[in-house]
Amino acid sequence: MIPWWIPLLTFTIALVVGLLSVRRYRRDRITWAKRRLQLKVLSLELKSLRQKVVSADGRGTPPAKRRLVRKLPRLEVWQKWLIAWLRRPLPWLTRFLRFGPMTDIRWLQARGRRRHALKSAEGKRRGRPQTPPFVVDVILAIKNAHPYYSASRIARMLSGGELKLRIAKKTVASILKAHGFAPRPKGKQPPRESEPGWLTILYNQYVMAIDFKVTLDLAGDTLYILNLIDHGRRVLHWSRATYHPTAAWVAQQLRNAFMDLDAMPEAIVLDRDSTFLPIIKQTLPAMGIKPIRIGYKCPWHNGVVERFHRTLDQDLLRYVQPLNDRHLNRLLVEFRAYYNTARPHMANGVEPPILPDLTGNLAANDPEFFKTPRKLVRKQWLGGLHSSYRWAA
Known part of the structure; x- marks a missing residue:
């Protein structure tokens, strides 16, 4: 039996012989070889010409930056002064040289520029x-105490609150980068509108919002957190947790929240939860408060409290595991105090919702503010999870 590679080898040899016997193929190959040889000769000739024109010092530079003209000789300082001094008694000295009267002027101008730069x-x-x-x-110190704080948040903490040190976010970011803290990747943000919108209108009205935030305890049971927040300065008036969010419990929490207020809010924004139906029909009208119900499955209509739920999740619930409702309520009381008095808010101009008392502090535009170094006093919240700072007296 004939092996399989013999027919394949025979076909290949016949194909090569047939191609070589064709005149047209041979003519094309010879023309291609001549062109390749001409290009090779031209490239070698051009390379040899470049090596003749360009000096040895300029061969390491790119071709686009090479100077084909020889540079003027550079003299030392003592040589320049010697030629300038000899030119006065012997003016014919520079007649046959490449140094003319303007050369002295250029030297003197360069000397004046150097002196001006030194001064x-x-x-x-x-x-x-x-x-x-x-x-x-x-x-x-703030970054080391809280590594997850971004440059913008540290800038807001310094600009607002009790510190009142106006500093840009880019300055804080450059300082952190210079000390080895890599910036956090950030996406593109939409531009802020300069004209007033619905937030300005709601700010001028005394409007609040309530809603539930859901979390789990250590046993896996559901805990419901009722949050009551002001639309004006984002003051968190109430925050409590329970296992059984009934209408009677919500009504009692509203009474407790409004007990210390000087004036009742004009309206309260709430969703279409069935728990809020008795509140809308009985509790709020009895208090003289207008209920505003949002659209069906439209949580963005109640955006202020929904944004607070994100803050609550990022600043507290992400780092703690509540044991039960009593444990969570204790954390919520301290978080409410931190949120209202220490956490900066962009809607308030990087100020906390409740402005601190700064009567004894030195103004940031005072000339003595930066002359004397000042020490920082740290106050820990939630066991050191967050901190607020003020200048030492």
Whole structure:
């Protein structure tokens, strides 16, 4: 039996012989070889010409940056002064040289520019002053205490609250980057509208919002957190948790929340939960409050309290595991105090919802503010999970 590779080899040999015997194929191959040889000769000739024109010092530079003209000789400082001094008694000295009268002028102008640069460097520097060292220490102390705080949040903490130190987010980010803290990736944010919108209208009205936030305890049972927040300065008036969110329990929580208020809100925004039906029909009308129900399955209509639920999840519920409702209520009381008095809010101009008392603090525009280094006093919230800062007296 004939092996399988013999017919294949025979066919290949016959194909090669047939191609070589064709005149047209041979003519095309010879023309291609001539063109390749011509291009090779031209490239070698061009390379040899370049090596003749360009000096040895310029062969390491890219071809686009090479200078084909030889540079002028560079003289030392003592050589320049010698030629300038000899030119006065012997003016014919520079007649046969490449140094003319304008050469002396250029040397003198360059000398004047160098002296001016030295005086400017030694004199008083102008422009934006550098960030004081104690401010850098404050930023690093906050970042080391809370590694998950971003540069924008640290800038808001310094600009608002009790510190009142106006500093840009880019300045904080550059300081953190210089000390080895990598910036957190951030997506593109939509531009803020300059004209007033619905938030401004709601701010001028005394409107609140309530809603439930759901979480789980250690045993896996559902805990319902009732939050009551103001639309104006985002003040968290009430936050309580329970296993059984009945209408009677919600009504009692509203009475407890409004007990210390000087005036009742004009309206309360709430969703279409069946628990709120008796509240809408009986409790709120008895208090003189207008209920505003949002659309069916439209949580964005109650965006203020929904945004607070995200803050509650990011700042508290993500880092704690409640044992029961009593444990969670204790945490909510402390978180409410931190949220209202220490946490900066962008809608309030990086100020907390309740403004602190700053009568004894030095103003940030006072000339003595940056002259004397100041120490930072830290107050821990929730066992050190969050912190607020103020200047030491």
